Amino acid sequence: MSLDDVKTTGFKxxxxxxxxxxxxxxxxxxxxFGADAYAPGMLHGAIARSPHAHARIISIDTSKAEALEGVKAIVTRADFRDDLRGDHWNVLENVMAGDTALYDGHAVAAVAATSVLVARDAAKLIEVTYETLPHVTDVDEAMADGAPVIRAGTADKSVPEGLHPNVVRYHESGHGDVEAGFAEADLIIEDHFRTEATHQGYIEPHACLATLGGDGKGDLWCCTQGHWNVQKICSSLLGLETSQLRVTASEIGGGFGGKTVVFIEPVALALSRKTNRPVKIxxxxxxxxxxSGPTASTSMDVRIGMKKDGTITAAKGVFRLQGGAFPxxxxxxxxMCAFAPYNLKHVKQIGYDVMSNRPKxxxxxxxxSPMxxxxxxxxxxELCNKLGLDPIEVRLKNASREGTRASFGPTFQRVGLVETLEAAKAHPHYSAPLKPGQGRGISCGFWFNFGGETSVSLALSMDGTVQIVVGTPDIGGSRASMALMAAEELGIPYENxxxxxxxxxxxxxNEVSHGSRVTYASGLATIKAARDxxxxxxxxxxxKWGIDPEAVDWxxxxxxPSGPNAGDFDPMPIAQICKSMGRTGGPIVGHFEASPEGxxxxxxxxIVDAEVDPETGKTSVVRYTVVQDAGKAIHxxxxxxxxxxxxxxxIGWALNEEYVYGKDGRLQNDVFLDYRIPVASDLPMIDTVIVEVPNPGHPHGVRGVGETSICPPLAAIANAVSAAAGVRLHELPMNPPRILAALARRD
Amino acid sequence: MSKIHVTTSVNGDAVEFLCDPRETLLDVLRDRLGLTGAKEGCGTGDCGACTITLDGRVVCSCLVLGAEAEGREVGTIEGIANGEELHPLQRKFIEHAALQCGICTPGILVATKALLEKNPDPTETEVRYWLAGNLCRCTGYDKIIRAVMDTAAELRSESKELS
Incomplete structure (x- = not known):
């Protein structure tokens, strides 16, 4: 098999x-996991944080903290590089505040001490004098005239003139003439929607163990989705040569995107350098x-025109996202994702990146994409309801297919949207009867998936077994997927x-484990390393046989032996070749390094069925079916x-989860009791249908599966709840107070 | 601050330790006894990642002080397997792909082992409510519930064969 062959059937x-x-x-x-590492002589770090949403830091007095027995060092912004610009300056500004605390919880100083308890006591003794400043935490308010300016001069060149300085980036894309398209419509609906910020909610808090000496050499253990990125950023923030900082990724207790950046790692390194001892935070x-990073909150306006037969004539969306005190x-x-499922002649989308006094x-x-x-x-x-059309038929009629010009520009290659819609239509869930008080919703969703820098090494042992070394932290079972793909290529058991x-x-x-890229990119690299x-x-x-290497098949x-030599020699098993590899040319190792772009x-x-209790406004998801194109499901x-x-x-995002800020700009629900993610008794079984439309850009057809699954739920649940309640819900989360308000509006 | 001397039993082994009066049992298990299987996900008793048993009762070890372990029997994830033989729940969790990142898994296994000892034939709803104090962010609970139900069925059929 040649290096570039694609295999999509006949897998073992x-x-x-x-x-x-x-x-x-x-x-x-x-x-x-991250917090499970210990080192001899280790100190414990704790961080002092701003209680204010926006405040100038007048002074930091560390004398009382330093006087506490067991305290070994305190660091502030002065202990980091002072000559950074651009992206890395922004990271540092978030890791440790400079002149100004920009959100409730912003780090201002940190302490290392002989125990966790002493470190926490000392952090409380650090006296920071603040001058509080006006703050803003809502996206629409942050864009409005007169809103407090988070940081003047942050806006890049994309932002049109006349907008508030908190609008720091602007996006516009699309094609056609939307006004002409709207003129062709039989019905146009325009509506306003809002979603609150949610947190990734990984159960494992950020944790690290840092060792750094005055010689500029360091070791860092941390829970991260991408340790090369951690290495690059931490060495930059601390003024180290990148290669002198070795970073090891622990087992990771969930990330979902939230562990693609650094928070405590540079702080632990600075404390370690100052004390010459390992520091754990x-x-x-x-x-x-x-x-740590929640999602953006949003304010959105969407306008869509449709003909009576369900053809979408034009679509326009304005999407305002608040992303905290940083661009x-x-x-x-x-x-780019909002209209991607549809083949649209006329489409336009506009985005605003807005700063506010919230965490980055x-x-x-x-x-x-989900918003x-x-x-x-x-x-x-709503258009389907008003025109009396079936929501799946309408989506099929307008669905993006191979050759469709995507709403965001390129032309789609082979894609599987139609296949997911057909599978949803055929699923017994879609035609099952509903009980009184229940509603059904469906939605499509889209995500790009990603490639990025990838490097894999595959070494053979003398007994013919194989060790694969990859650089993408395993968040949900990817080591199993890598071994399966290698087994397929090498023709040896998975267990070997x-x-x-x-x-x-x-x-x-290796690029971070994000963008649903691990099974795609590290998988592709594993396959190509195996072929090597x-x-x-x-x-x-x-x-050994004295024949042309081209005349040997695997x-x-x-x-x-194949071709003219077929049958001349007995097959030579991998174990036999590996046993003598030291004498036949040395160790056998396969490699692959690239930035795959396919x-x-x-x-x-x-498909979702939801039931709304009109007395309490509580919503229950009673049935849920996911249909998604995996390209190829490896495991x-x-x-x-x-x-x-x-x-x-x-489901959590749609019904319950949200960041609640008080008028003082402080986060009011900073524990799991008050920020309630779904628990086992909140959910039904979740049925799944794996559609496989192979990705031509991966040797086994993989597309990546981690992210697309969160794109449809917000809308699918909102459509189900709106059907059950008999009134359209425009704001997330659809918690009981919002449902009761909507029911009152209906009546 | 002077420390407290505690004599207790962990997974059947006699254990002594010194701890700060403010130190949680979770911190003692992890930082003093090297038993890092119990995890701290919240420190406020909301997530269940630190679930252990105290005299057979399921508790969040982040809400118990180290000093409270005096004279008690502590059970942790490290004590669930019998030598190299996994507890049926441990085996079924692997078979059913009932874990993704695995950070909640120790707490969920300790909690469900206690459930099956108390109720060998739980309904799906009973399993879901029993686990309502153990947060999992990865799986949506589907495969966890299936693994627990399947283990319960296997244990029941084994005990039937014995009787």
Whole structure:
């Protein structure tokens, strides 16, 4: 098989669901997560944080804290580089406040001490004098005339003149002439939608253990989605040479995008450098909520025109995203994904990135896409209701297909939206009867998926077993997927392969585990590294047989003579070749390093039944079905798990989760009791249908599955709730007070 | 501040330790006894990642002081398997892909083991309410519930064969 061959059928290992290689560690409690590392002489760090939403820092008095027994060092912004510009300056500004505290929970100083208790006591003794400033936490208010300016001069060149300085980036895309398109419509609906910020809600708080000496050499252990990125940023913030900082990724207790950035790691390194001792920092849950990235909150206007037969004639969306006190709210993703499921002649989307006095938003599973889908798919649902059309038929009629010019520019290659809609239509859920008080909603969703820098090494052992080294932290079972893909290529059992996540000293740069890229990019690299190894194995057999290496095939884990030499020699198994590799040319290792660009976009269609209690306004999701195109499901059980997890997070976002800010600009719900994510008794079983329309850009057809699953739920649930309540819901979360208000409006 | 001397039993082993009066049992288990299987997800008793048993009763170890372990029997995830033989729940969680990141898994296993000892034939609803104090952000609970129900069924059929 040549290096570039694509195999999409006839799999032996791919598509099976064996036990995961890290299963035993994780059910026995011995898996080492971020907070599970200890070092001799270790100190504990704690961080002092601003209680104000916006305040000038007048002075920081550390004398009382330093006097406490057991305190070894205190750091402030002065302990970091002072010559940074651009993105890394923004990261540092978030990691440790400079002149101004920009949000409730913003770090202002940190202490290292001999115990956690002493460190926390000392952090409370750090006396910061603030001059409070006017603040704003709402996206529309932050854009309005007279709103307090978070940081003047932050706006980039994309922002049109005349907008408030808090609008820092602007996006516009689309094609056609939307006004001409609206003129062709039989019905136009325009509506306003809002979503609140939610948190990724990973159960493991950020944790790290840092060791750094005055020689500029350091080691960092942390829970992260991408340790090369941590290495790059931390070395920059501390003025180290990148290669002198070795970063090891722990097992990671959930990330969902929120662990793609750094918060405590540079602080622990600074404290370690100052004390010459290892320093461990673990965030409390309150710190996670107040100071690590939630999503953006949004304010959106969507206008769609439709003919009586269901054809969409034009669509326009305006998406305003508040992303905290820094640039970067993913408004362009909201804008680009919002109309992506539809083949539109006339479409226009506008995005605003708005700063406010909230923590810097971080990526959360398909960042930006779920909110746009909520607005767009709600309007489409309303159009279907008013025109008496079936919501799946209308979506099929307008669906993006191969050759469709995407709303955001490029032309789609082979995509699987139609297949998900057909599967949803055929699913028994779609035609099942509803009980009184229940409503059904459907929605489509879209995410790009991503490639990025990838480096994989695959080494053969002398007994013919294989160790794969990848650089993408395993968030949900990817080591199993890598081993399956390698088993497929090498023709050896899954159990004969061990996949390890390497530290930054062991491989070339690997992009973060985000963008649903791991099974796509590290998978592609694993397959190509395996093919590289196969080529070398065939070469060894050819040399032994004295024939042309091109005349050797690899079949079921054996080198086999082919072509003119077919049948001349017995097949040579991998173990036999590896046993003598030291004498036949040395170790056999396959490599692959690249930035693959063939990530395949993916679509999903969800069906939800919701029941609304008119007395209390409480909503229950009573049935849920996810239909999503995986391209190829390498380990179907973990693909189902991604579908179910995305749906569950979407249910929380739609019905319950939100950041609640008081008038004082402080976060009012910074514990799980008050920020309530779905618990087992809140949810039904979540049915899944895996559609497989292979991605031509991956050797086994993988598209990536982690993120698309959270794109449809907000809208699908809103459509179900609106059907059950008999009134359209425009704002998330649809908590009982909002439902009761909507019911009162209806009556 | 002077420390408190505590004599207790952890997973059947006699254990002694010194702890600060403010130190939680979770911190003692993790930082003093090296038993890091119980996790701190919240520190306020909301997430269940630190679930252990105290005299057989399921508790959040972040809400128990180390000093309160005096004279009690503490059970943690590290004590669930019998040598190299996994508890059926541990085996079924792997088989059913009932974990993704795995941070909540120790707490959920300790909690469900206690459930099945109390109620060998729980309904799906009973399992869901029993686990309502154990947050999982990855799985949507579907495969967890299936793994628990399947384990319960297996244990019931085994005990039937024995009787």
């Amino acid at each position: 290992y791919v598509g099976t669901s064996p036990d995961r290689p890290d299963g035993l560690d994780k059910v026995t409690g011995r898996a080492k 673990v965030m409390s849950r309150s710190e996670v909520f107040r100071a 970067g709210a993913p408004m362009e993703f909201t804008a 938003q971080a990526a959360y599973r398909a960042p930006g 746009g889908a909520f607005a767009v798919e709600s309007v489409i649902d 392969i061990r996949c390890t996540i390497a530290d930054t000293a062991s491989l070339g740069y 190894a196969v080529k070398k194995l065939c070469g060894r057999a050819a040399a 079949v079921d884990g054996c080198a086999v 990530a395949g976009v993916s679509f999903a269609t969800h 179907p059980a973990y693909v189902e798990g991604q579908y179910q997890g995305g749906a569950a997070q979407g």
